[in-house]
Amino acid sequence: MAHLDRLSGNEAVAVAMRQIDPDVMGAFPITPSTEIPQYFAQYVADGLVNTELVTVESEHSSMSVCMGAAAAGGRAISATSSAGLALMYETLYVAASCRMPIVLAVSTRALSGPININNDHSDAMGARDSGWIQIYAENNQEVYDNYVQAFPIAETENVRLPVMICQDGFITSHAVENIELLEDAEVKSFVGTYEPKHYLLNPDEPLAVGPYDVTHYYMEHKRQQAEAMRNARAAILAQAERFEALTGRKYGFFEAYKMDDAELALVLMGSTAGTAKAAVDMLRAEGRKVGLVKIRVFRPFPMEELAEALKNCRAVAVMDKSEGFSACGGPLFAETRSALYDLETRPKAINIVYGLGGRDVAVDDVRALYDRLADIAATGETGPVYSHIGVREEA
Amino acid sequence: MNNQDMVEFRWHGRGGQGAKTACLLLADAAFSSGKYVQGFPEYGPERSGAPITAYNRISSERCGIHSNIYEPDYVIVVDEGLLSCVDVTAGLKETGAIIINSSRTPDELRAHLNGYQGRVCTIDANRISRDILGQVFPNTPMLAAAVKVSGVVDVDKFTSDMEESFHHKFASKPQVIEGNMKVLKTSMEEVQG
Numbered sequence: 281m282a283h284l285d286r287l288s289g290n291e292a293v294a295v296a297m298r299q300i301d302p303d304v305m306g307a308f309p310i311t312p313s314t315e316i317p318q319y320f321a322q323y324v325a326d327g328l329v330n331t332e333l334v335t336v337e338s339e340h341s342s343m344s345v346c347m348g349a350a351a352a353g354g355r356a357i358s359a360t361s362s363a364g365l366a367l368m369y370e371t372l373y374v375a376a377s378c379r380m381p382i383v384l385a386v387s388t389r390a391l392s393g394p395i396n397i398n399n400d401h402s403d404a405m406g407a408r409d410s411g412w413i414q415i416y417a418e419n420n421q422e423v424y425d426n427y428v429q430a431f432p433i434a435e436t437e438n439v440r441l442p443v444m445i446c447q448d449g450f451i452t453s454h455a456v457e458n459i460e461l462l463e464d465a466e467v468k469s470f471v472g473t474y475e476p477k478h479y480l481l482n483p484d485e486p487l488a489v490g491p492y493d494v495t496h497y498y499m500e501h502k503r504q505q506a507e508a509m510r511n512a513r514a515a516i517l518a519q520a521e522r523f524e525a526l527t528g529r530k531y532g533f534f535e536a537y538k539m540d541d542a543e544l545a546l547v548l549m550g551s552t553a554g555t556a557k558a559a560v561d562m563l564r565a566e567g568r569k570v571g572l573v574k575i576r577v578f579r580p581f582p583m584e585e586l587a588e589a590l591k592n593c594r595a596v597a598v599m600d601k602s603e604g605f606s607a608c609g610g611p612l613f614a615e616t617r618s619a620l621y622d623l624e625t626r627p628k629a630i631n632i633v634y635g636l637g638g639r640d641v642a643v644d645d646v647r648a649l650y651d652r653l654a655d656i657a658a659t660g661e662t663g664p665v666y667s668h669i670g671v672r673e674e675a
Numbered sequence: 676m677n678n679q680d681m682v683e684f685r686w687h688g689r690g691g692q693g694a695k696t697a698c699l700l701l702a703d704a705a706f707s708s709g710k711y712v713q714g715f716p717e718y719g720p721e722r723s724g725a726p727i728t729a730y731n732r733i734s735s736e737r738c739g740i741h742s743n744i745y746e747p748d749y750v751i752v753v754d755e756g757l758l759s760c761v762d763v764t765a766g767l768k769e770t771g772a773i774i775i776n777s778s779r780t781p782d783e784l785r786a787h788l789n790g791y792q793g794r795v796c797t798i799d800a801n802r803i804s805r806d807i808l809g810q811v812f813p814n815t816p817m818l819a820a821a822v823k824v825s826g827v828v829d830v831d832k833f834t835s836d837m838e839e840s841f842h843h844k845f846a847s848k849p850q851v852i853e854g855n856m857k858v859l860k861t862s863m864e865e866v867q868g
Contacts, residue, residue, distance in 0.1 A: 286706040312718075397718060419739070451741050455715035456702045458737060554739030638718075642742040 282460040282527070289420040289452035292459055293359070293385045293445070294319035296427035299467035301329045302383075303354030306345030308336050308364065311397045312449035313387035316359035339364040343371035343384075350380035351489040353479025355431060357382070361449055362389035365403045369410070375442045376411025377505055378490050381434030381474075382442040384412070385427065387453040388550070390637040398638020399449040401550065402602035405611050411505060413443040413512050414579040416549040418535075420457050423447040425529055426576075428462065429519045431471050436515035441508050448551040450638065462527065470526060509580050516577055533582030535574040536589050538564060542571030544653040545590060545627075547616050548599035549575045552634070552641050559646035570650050575612065583619040590620060593627040594657035597649050601635045609633075609666040628656050631666045639670045681734040682827050683744045687763050688753035691723040693814030697753070698729035700818050700840065701827075705733040707836040708828045713738055726761055733827050751821050752776060753800070753813050758784070764791040774820050774866070776800040776813050781868035796824050796868035803861050808854045815855055816862035823863040830863060 287295065294316050307317035324333045334345045339360050346356035360368065365386060375382050388404050390396040404414060413433065417423035423445060430443040447453055478487055493501055520531040538560055539545060546556055553574035563570045573589050590596055600610025613631035620626040632649060635641050656662055684701065688694025695716040702714030713732040719725065730744045748771035752763050755777045767773060772794035775784055781795040788795065800816035822833045837859055841852045
């Protein structure tokens, strides 16, 4: 039985955490994810969960707490943003390579400098190669649904990788919207009981976790870790299928919105996808063949599926909410253009960097991008491949 | 996505006045009457007294747009002093209204609104709050005035929902519930324009 409520994205994540009732939370606050440990601490104080809440002095330590708990055989969670995620950087890699199914909620935010508390994806994008599964949400409903699916994905035997559940800081983390919540028992049943195969607190199987790996073994472990990330693809789809059976809400690697006959398409992640859908609807009403692909799963990257979704387009704009400083485009563009390379005939592709540090993107801004794609399709001239929108001072 | 009946609100206040809280309470009230809602603040440097903006979208269908609101139906100004430093009527629809916390009349304030031709409403939220609660908390009377003027939620349903909401919000200090309810009702009676 669905329960209708209105919650901010942060509160939605906290509710999912409460329903899952994990063993340990490593907690250190940082805007705009602070509300998550704040709400959860209240649940702990009210006795609604059995979680050991460990308040620490930094994010390096909050992730270390999670790793200790995961090594011991427990379910562990944390939440962070921006500089907090950056301070976890070392431990993110350790958690992934130790194959620890930790779930980290990230309310994404710009990384300094200049210091800025508002949304973009530069924090999460910085961690894209850390070995974590990354799942992005458009709104409060999606971040809740993704969170509920996270542990079953992470704990899949041939995966055993940590999962980052990302939502746009402030834009959805602090926006109150309608939401359909599952009953606590439904979530508990969906997530199930965690029964780790190998763990430190098992006297029958003494083991070491995270010891030095000599050259003779290191590359084998890395290749196995890469295989685990490939295995995550099937696990993500399997959990999405179970979730759809429970809720009727369908998830995959991405959402293809009005793409069946689309000639012009956007590829993007997060809350702006909702704004862009409104632009698509307006343009469709005018008879224009436009659509968009909203990436949900960035790691593992759905390369073949994305190429398939875009293969009939004439022009594609990939929207990056982080500046990769590659001097040739952002990270989502690099992945998407790489995916298109294997097509026999491929669309023209441009990269749009947008929304940095909370710079707002409205429906008209997105409409203008489709006009630009229409020009590219009509003339065959791509023009500048990599550019920024919403900037008041052109370089 | 069909949001033909969508009503959009923009709140202007100062950090600490409770404009964000009022915005979230409006979302609560509209949710309780069966609407799809968005209530979200626009954050900048978080300083007490600095101008802040918050937004509501209220509709019979879910709204997927996650941008700020540039052409609101209603603008609520929680601090009259903002009229001289913020372009509060920017994009405000002439078919809508602006609701200002002020002891002055709508006619007196119209000259300060950059030629806005739509409906101008005023409510002396500071006085109502001071008289009833003994302190200046303008957000509750401004919320009530916004509901009365916009008609986005049925007034009786709003009143009963707010009472319930106050019981939740002030669970640890129930003595303030009665005063807040009186503030709410007085504001709906006194709003002019």
